Amino acid sequence: MITGKTLINLGFKQGKWFKEAISYANKHNLEGDNLLNYLQSAEPIVIEPYATPLNYHKNIRAESDEEVANVEQIHKTMEELMKTPTLVEGAVMPDACPTGAVGQIPVGGIAVAKNAIHPAMHSADICCSVMMTNLGHIDPKKVLDKAHALTHFGGGGRKDIFDLPRDLEDKIKSNRFLNTDRSLKFARTHLATQGDGNHFLYVGRSEKTGETMLVTHHGSRGFGANLYTEGMRLAEAFRKQMSPKTLAKNAWIPYDTEEGKAYWEALQIIREWTKLNHKLLHDTTQRRLKVETLDQFWNEHNFVFKEDDLFYHAKGATPLDDKFVPDSKDGLRLIPLNMSEPILIVKGETTDSNLGFAPHGAGRDVSRSQHKRNKADKTKEQVFAEETANLDVRFFSGEIDISELPSAYKNAQNVQDQMKEFGLGEVKDKILPYGCIMAGDWEVNAPWKIKARKKREAKERKAKNKIAKEKYRNR
Known part of the structure; x- marks a missing residue:
């Protein structure tokens, strides 16, 4: 026996x-x-991390004293990341900034893995993306007003639910990772919502034609975040069995397994849902304005792209190469910078150093909390007034979030200069800013915050009443 x-x-x-x-x-x-x-x-094959990191392409340069520490941290985390045994190549973009522990892919990073999907390398905000619609020569304020009445920022879903198309719902139900009550609820209630953070709805005019353009920026909301959670759980099980010395955040799902193929299919369904999410906002706004759509295109900048058995994990990087964007429109891509700067319309080719990608925006040199501390000498109203002068900037929650104002981001001109220097796409047009909508600091009045405030106020009232009674008795 x-x-x-x-x-x-x-x-x-x-x-x-x-x-x-x-x-x-x-x-x-x-x-x-x-x-x-x-x-x-x-016996399972145990795969050891590389003893020394693979080389990666450094499409970034510090332009100021403040950026030096940021770039040093990017290189530190990339060097640890490039020890992950599935990786074959990597790169960083000019807008890169660290996120999480050392060894975790930074924003603005590209990691190319062989036969492996790394959920943490696409993060919870799966398929974060941008869509542009050209609405012709129309007053941009009218566009922003109509869009404001339609869109939804902040936590949770919406009450006026848009219908989830039956064919898309059938795809969701056919996938082992997505066919849950929780996943389906997110797919239905988060449709036509934009979330929080750096997501936005932006209106501006083409520098070339003067036509008004609507741009939205958001990902897959709770629907994608739920898949990410499932993916990380599965990847960790594989990591413990196959490569226990690999960092937990760099765990992967082998593509050549049943689970790997099902997860890849789930990512494509998330992509389809996210594109629909953008399109509902754009097309409904266009219909309510009673104007024609002259042009419309979109692209992801936070996703996993497949070529044969290679998986390009782009954590905040815009795919230039059409092979990564099956529904590409004339090879054009969108790169937003910040609310006071133009959105770039670019086109480019794959080179040895860019791996087929460009930046996705302006990035950050310091964290949100550090930026707020840097502005502590002024009220948020003062900072807002200074940085949004002559722009129609709105926070959906009614609460200013200074961590999303222009000074929170890298110098936009420096990013554009480095795009030229490192061959990261050619600017074909610019969408000059009129205004935008963002979530703002919506958590100020989040249900749990209101509940906590009421509880605290009730406690304070009770304490005051007790003191008042004591004083009355001791008169």
Whole structure:
């Protein structure tokens, strides 16, 4: 009778695979060389991280003293990231900034993996993307007003639910990762919503033609975040079995497994849903304005792109190469900078150093909290007035978020200069800003914050009443 002790005595390391291997060996009465050969074939292959990091392409340069520390941290995290044993190539863009622990892919990073999908490298904001619609020669204020009445920023879904198309719902239900009540609820209620953070609805005019253009920026909301959670759970199970020394955040799902193919299909469904999310906002706004759509295109800048058995994880990087964007329109891509700067319409080609990508925006040199501390000598109203002069900037929640104002981001001109320097796309047109809508600091009046405030106020009232009674009794 073969037991776990038998396998250990033969020199095999104990693991979950023991149970299935022991059952198979006993069922087939394996012994001697036959047993050893079988166990060697059944034993999971353990993959060690690279001892030294792979080289990666550095399409970035510090332009100021403040940027020096940021760029140093980017290189530090990239060097750790490039020890991940699935990776074959990598790059960083001029708008790169670190996020998370050392070794986690930075915003503005590209990591190319062989036969592997790394959920943390596309993050919870799967398919964060931008869409542009040319609405012709129309007053941009009218566009912003109509869009404002339609869009939805902040946490949660919306009450006036848009219908989820039946064919898309069927695709969701056919996928093992997406066919849950929670996932379907997000897909239905988060449709035509834009979330929070740096997501926006922007209106401006073409520098070349003067035509008014609407641009939206958001990802897949709770629908995508729910898939990310499932993906990370599965990737961690594979990591423990296949590569326990790899950083947990760099765990992966092997594509050549049933789970890997199902996860890839789920990502494509998330992509389809996210494009629909943009399109509902654009097309409904256009219909309510009673104007024609002269042009419309979109692109992701936070996704995983596949070429044969290579998976390009672009964490905040715009795909230039049409092979990455199956619904490309004339090879044009959108790169937003900040609310006071133009949105760039670019076109470009793959080079050895850009790997087929461009920046996705202006990036940050310091964290949101540090930026707020840097502005502590002024009120948020003062900062807002200074940085949004002559622009129609609105916060959907009614609360100013200074961490989304222009000074929170890298110098936009420096990013554009480095795009030229490193061959990261050619600017074909610019959408000059009229105004935009963002979530703002919506958590100020989030339900749980209001509940906590009321509880605190009730406690304070009770304490004051108690003191007043004591004073009355002691008169």
